[in-house]
Amino acid sequence: MRYEPITPEILKKLQAAVGPKNVTTDPDKMQPYSHDEVTDPAYHHMPEAVVFAETAEQVAAVVQLANDYHFPVVPRGAGTGLACGAVPIYGGIVLSLEKMNRILEINEDALYAVVEPGVRTSDLQDAAEAKGLFYAGDPCSGDSCFIGGNIATNAGGNRAVKYGTTRHQVYDVEIVNPTGRIVQLGARLQKQSTGYCLEQLVIGSEGTLGIITKATVKLLPKPKxxxxxxxxxxxxxxxxxxxxxxxxxxxxxxxxxxxxxxxxxxxxxxxxxxxxxxxxxxxxxxxxxxxxxxxxxxxxxxxxxxxxxxxxxxxxxxxxxxxxxxxxxxAEAVRAESLIVSKEDVVVPVDQEPLLLAEILRLAGKYGLITRIASHAGDGNIHLNILKPDDTPYEDWARRVEQNQQELYAFIYAHGGRLSGEHGIGFKRKHLMEEFTNPDELAMMKAIKKALDPNNILNPGKIFDIE
Ligand SMILES: Cc1cc2nc3c(=O)[nH]c(=O)nc-3n(C[C@H](O)[C@H](O)[C@H](O)COP(=O)(O)OP(=O)(O)OC[C@H]3O[C@@H](n4cnc5c(N)ncnc54)[C@H](O)[C@@H]3O)c2cc1C
The missing domain is CATH 3.30.70.2190 (Alpha-Beta Plaits)
Incomplete structure (x- = not known):
């Protein structure tokens, strides 16, 4: 994909849109925005500028500019992702939502909360708990990740067996769509059959179909x-x-x-x-x-x-x-063992999980891989971490990891599974997405992206490439 560079003229317009203090091109300040939690430097990319939005209107103005000048906009929450979803692989700007971090409402009678995207997941959990209520979303990264990132990745975590993943916690979202309009999707309803379920399309779309600027999420009475x-x-x-x-x-x-x-x-x-x-x-x-x-x-x-x-x-x-x-x-324990780790997030129907675990162990033996395994076992979602030993050359290790992936994914798809249970595809798995996804299904996804984002502005090069 070819995009226009961020010129001084564009920088001036960005500053006008969000205020000068909310735009930086300082390499030291931008460095943390060049990666997510994937520690392998092969996956890091510096943005041309980092922009901090404080309102949905500012987000909309930035996205409109991006369409006018044709530069990529990469939405970013806390950067705890494990798929390089928030990494600006084609340059352009990283648009951070970290300043939009207010819990706007907690309604104890009707059991819901209205939140901005930069609210830390554990802050919402704590705020609900302080009122005797309970927010069921619970990714292991909850102390650092944001609700906007959780919605964008459809984060799973520890309570999905009973309560489902993030998509099951969301009533509605306000988004800035890829052409820069603020749109409300969904409603605070227990049921509806009123056209396409667009909020669910945006949930899990990893910042490719809309930037979440507000959400109404479900709360429950706290289990005693x-x-x-x-x-x-x-x-x-x-x-x-x-x-x-x-x-x-x-x-x-x-x-x-x-x-x-x-x-x-x-x-x-x-x-x-x-x-x-x-x-x-x-x-x-x-x-x-x-x-x-x-x-x-x-x-x-x-x-x-x-x-x-x-x-x-x-x-x-x-x-x-x-x-x-x-x-x-x-995750931290694995990272302390090795900074270079291949992290698989595979998922199969729960009844197929014993077969998957046996296959993972067989392949690890075949390719001489050092593994650490934890899983959301009640969801059929296995986290397989493959560590690079210090004394093994990167190329040798990467080749064996790739051979392992090929056999593993063939097995997974043959058993009704998918590449990612909760971390998403991002940049890291998009080649595998192209390879293993049913071509007709992939074509439908690409058609949706092209229709909603005709200039391919929002988080390009994630999930799949658009020709
Ligand atoms: C230690 C650790 C444990 C983890 N445990 C879990 C777990 O149990 N379950 C799980 O599902 N994940 C887990 N993760 C992965 C990660 O925390 C989740 O994917 C989380 O939802 C990402 O949120 P974030 O705010 O950090 O998003 P980011 O990493 O900043 O972004 C992730 C993706 O969402 C997009 N995005 C972010 N904010 C917005 C927005 N407002 N609008 C549109 N798009 C947006 C980005 O463009 C990117 O594609 C873990 C990660 C770590 C490091």
Whole structure:
């Protein structure tokens, strides 16, 4: 794709649109905006300018300018993405939403919140909790990522088994569309059959179809009774094998998370804390909610019996903070081991997950890969991290990672799966998206992008390329 460079004339117009303090071309200040959480420098790209918007009107003015002068606009939340979605691969500007960070309303009677896109996910969770309410979205990066980024990527996380992913938490969004108009999509309704569901089209579109400038999200009464069970299994197969049985039992867990033994030991080292069963155990963490203590006890007993039947060597009630600190430290622990990591986010139907795990382990052996595995097991979503050892040349490692990917994705698509369960395609996986997606489905996606963004201004080169 060819775009016009950001000239002094364009910079002046950008400054007029958002105010001089909200535009920078200082390389030191722009550097953090050249990457997301993908640490491999091969994926980093400097923007020509970083622009901070404070209102939807400013976002609209910037996008109109981009159409007039033909430069790319890359929307950015907190930059915690793992697919290089917020990286300006064709230059142009990064448009940061970090200053639009107000919770505009929390309605305790009608159970909703109205938020700007730069609200930190944990701030919304805390604000809801302070009123005895609950926001169900819970990506592991919740302490740093933004609601706008969560909506743009349809973030999943830890409670999707019971509450669904971010798209299930959203009533409506206000967006700036790719031609620079402010549009309201969706409504605060439990149901509607009123034309195309455009808010859901924008959710998960990774900043390619609209810039989210406001959203109304669902809140729930805070569950009063909850507990976390930690089931420790001697083998990965036993642990993943128990997931289907747990889901079929009729108890709807909030989450079912898996960590393999080497990952548990990696986290243990990172946190400097002894973790239960870390010598040889593989974890299932199962969180359940109840309507009162007895209800919770009954569920815990039933889950204990079921996990034991499936080979758990121990099942115990876990310390909530400790076990979730361990689960959420997965990405940082891996990063402490190696800065160059290939992160897969594959997803299959839950009943196919034992087969997928076996295939992952087989391929890792075949290609001599060092892996760390954690998964949102109740969603069929496995995070496979492949570490580059210091003493292995990059090219050699990258070649084996690619061979592994080819076999892995062929397997996944043959078993009804997809490339990404929650991190998205971004720039990082777009070649695989082209290769593995049904051509007719891909053609429909591209037709939508071309129709809504005729100048290919919004986040170009993400998900797929437009010819
Ligand atoms: C330690 C760690 C743990 C993680 N755990 C999870 C997890 O459990 N579940 C999960 O799903 N993800 C997880 N992630 C990935 C990441 O946090 C999510 O994808 C998150 O939703 C990204 O939000 P962000 O604000 O950082 O967005 P960014 O990284 O800034 O952007 C992500 C994408 O969204 C677009 N975008 C951002 N804001 C907007 C906007 N307002 N309008 C339009 N487009 C926008 C960007 O262009 C980009 O394509 C994790 C990441 C890390 C580092």
């Amino acid at each position: 009774y909850a507990l976390d069970l930690l089931a420790v299994f001697d083998s990965p197969e036993q642990a993943i094998g128990a997931v289907g049985a747990i889901l079929k039992q009729g108890i709807v867990p909030t989450c079912v998370e898996y960590m393999d033994n080497i990952t548990i030991r990696s986290v243990e080292k990172y946190l400097h804390e002894k973790l239960q069963g870390s010598d040889s155990g593989n974890y299932l963490i199962v969180e359940v909610e109840g309507i009162h203590d007895d209800d919770l006890d009954d569920k815990a007993v039933a889950l204990d019996e079921l996990c034991t039947q499936h080979g758990a060597s121990s099942v115990l009630v876990a310390d909530h903070n400790k076990i979730w600190q361990a689960r959420k430290a997965f």
